[in-house]
Amino acid sequence: MKVLLVGGGGREHAVAAKLAQSPLCAKLYCAPGNAGIAEVAECVPIAAADVDAIVAWAKENDIKFVVVAPDDPLALGLVDKCKAAGLRAFGPTQKAAEIEWSKVFSKGLMKKYGIPTAAYETFTDCGEAVSYAKSQNPSPEKPLVIKADGLALGKGVVIVQNTAEAEETLRDMMEGGRFAGAGRSVVIEEFLQGREVTVLCFTDGWTVYPMPVSRDHKRAYDGDQGPNTGGMGVITPVPDYTPEMAERCLKEIFIPTVDAMRREKRPFSGVLYFGLMLTADGVKVIEYNARFGDPEAQVILPLLENDLLEIMLATEQGWLDTIEPIWSEEACACVVVASGGYPGDYQKGLPITGLNESGQIADSLSSANPDIGSSGTLVFHAGTARNADGELVTNGGRVLSLCAKGKTVKDALERVYAEIDKVRFDGAFYRKDIGAGLV
Numbered sequence: 506m507k508v509l510l511v512g513g514g515g516r517e518h519a520v521a522a523k524l525a526q527s528p529l530c531a532k533l534y535c536a537p538g539n540a541g542i543a544e545v546a547e548c549v550p551i552a553a554a555d556v557d558a559i560v561a562w563a564k565e566n567d568i569k570f571v572v573v574a575p576d577d578p579l580a581l582g583l584v585d586k587c588k589a590a591g592l593r594a595f596g597p598t599q600k601a602a603e604i605e606w607s608k609v610f611s612k613g614l615m616k617k618y619g620i621p622t623a624a625y626e627t628f629t630d631c632g633e634a635v636s637y638a639k640s641q642n643p644s645p646e647k648p649l650v651i652k653a654d655g656l657a658l659g660k661g662v663v664i665v666q667n668t669a670e671a672e673e674t675l676r677d678m679m680e681g682g683r684f685a686g687a688g689r690s691v692v693i694e695e696f697l698q699g700r701e702v703t704v705l706c707f708t709d710g711w712t713v714y715p716m717p718v719s720r721d722h723k724r725a726y727d728g729d730q731g732p733n734t735g736g737m738g739v740i741t742p743v744p745d746y747t748p749e750m751a752e753r754c755l756k757e758i759f760i761p762t763v764d765a766m767r768r769e770k771r772p773f774s775g776v777l778y779f780g781l782m783l784t785a786d787g788v789k790v791i792e793y794n795a796r797f798g799d800p801e802a803q804v805i806l807p808l809l810e811n812d813l814l815e816i817m818l819a820t821e822q823g824w825l826d827t828i829e830p831i832w833s834e835e836a837c838a839c840v841v842v843a844s845g846g847y848p849g850d851y852q853k854g855l856p857i858t859g860l861n862e863s864g865q866i867a868d869s870l871s872s873a874n875p876d877i878g879s880s881g882t883l884v885f886h887a888g889t890a891r892n893a894d895g896e897l898v899t900n901g902g903r904v905l906s907l908c909a910k911g912k913t914v915k916d917a918l919e920r921v922y923a924e925i926d927k928v929r930f931d932g933a934f935y936r937k938d939i940g941a942g943l944v
């Protein structure tokens with residue numbers, strides 16, 4: 506069948522590389538894709554959020570299956586629009602994706618169904634929010650977490666340590682327009698102490714299959730300093746998420762969430778992302794996402810031994826129970842190379858050196874195929890493009906993710922860090938401490 510993948514980041518490159526291997530996939534397209542994805546799929550120059558244009562193109566081009574990877578088109582109802590046009594599509598409907606695009610909705614769901622999460626209040630009136638924040642008297646020992654309700658590129662969460670900061674953040678979010686509609690409502694919640702992990706699950710609304718656990722590193726700089734980003738590096742597995750925790754999470758968090766969505770008449774089909782905090786008081790949900798994480802997908806998908814397209818088709822059909830995902834026991838690590846200035850302003854169009862014509866590290870043992878090259882480093886492209894002369898140039902904040910498998914996380918990290926300096930562009934930076942403290 507002809508398959509169209511929607512998106513153009515590192516996550517989509519990892520998804521594309523797996524889909525392209527499927528014997529069921531006669532031809533893979535990607536809208537809009539990037540320079541790395543162009544090696545495994547035909548890129549179609551339509552933005553991921555241009556949902557009507559995507560549906561029209563898919564109809565015209567006899568696409569049999571649309572895979573929607575990023576949050577924006579899910580929130581804009583691309584899956585609903587595909588289905589209305591008679592196209593099969595992988596991902597949640599707009600109503601099911603609300604579990605990600607509205608924090609007010611997701612917190613309410615957790616409260617209603619007794620799913621463990623941080624205590625919180627929601628506000629639509631800025632004055633009331635400010636008075637409440639003051640009454641909580643935030644301090645460095647007891648910070649307060651302020652979250653814009655809607656999608657904000659991973660930047661809608663601010664942790665404040667005093668009342669002045671709380672007031673400034675709330676005014677900026679609710680009245681300042683920096684978050685457009687996303688900040689009209691806010692959630693104010695208690696700060697949870699602990700270490701974070703991500704668990705992605707395939708679910709068709711009934712069956713729930715957790716994927717291997719991973720840990721993202723969201724802050725821009727070493728030592729977890731600097732602003733929050735979309736994610737600067739990931740490792741899997743994570744030793745402090747024990748098999749006992751995994752079993753409890755399945756029973757007390759993952760299955761109850763999927764059941765709750767069905768009861769709310771928003772059955773969730775696709776990949777459900779659980780951002781979890783391992784607190785002294787048990788595991789609690791920090792956030793849900795309605796899709797694969799980026800860069801989590803880049804370490805998880807290379808470990809999948811099944812045909813990803815077959816799993817996605819079974820998910821969409823509601824017969825996921827007929828397939829059992831098989832995961833390699835290996836570890837995997839990913840380090841993101843970003844543009845100078847990210848997550849703030851940055852330049853685009855800077856030449857990237859050190860990669861060969863396929864966009865991989867020139868003398869590495871790897872190829873773009875995630876099943877091969879466990880002894881080398883894979884490069885999943887994010888913000889890359891070819892200029893008029895065909896040269897590889899930067900085209901986004903997160904530019905490349907370098908990933909390697911290994912027997913242990915330490916092995917995998919050593920492989921990535923051994924090759925990362927071969928890739929260069931002006932202003933490039935990456936975190937040197939991914940996985941530190943664990944390996």
Ligand code: AMP
Pocket residue numbers: 623650652659662694695696697698701723733780791792
């Ligand atoms: P979110 O977009 O909800 O994932 O939040 C972004 C990041 O903010 C999370 O990955 C956490 O590191 C941090 N965070 C969010 N909520 C809390 C909380 N209640 N307590 C501590 N940290 C939090």
Ligand code: GLY
Pocket residue numbers: 659721735736794797798799800801
């Ligand atoms: N890496 C975090 C996310 O995809 O939301």
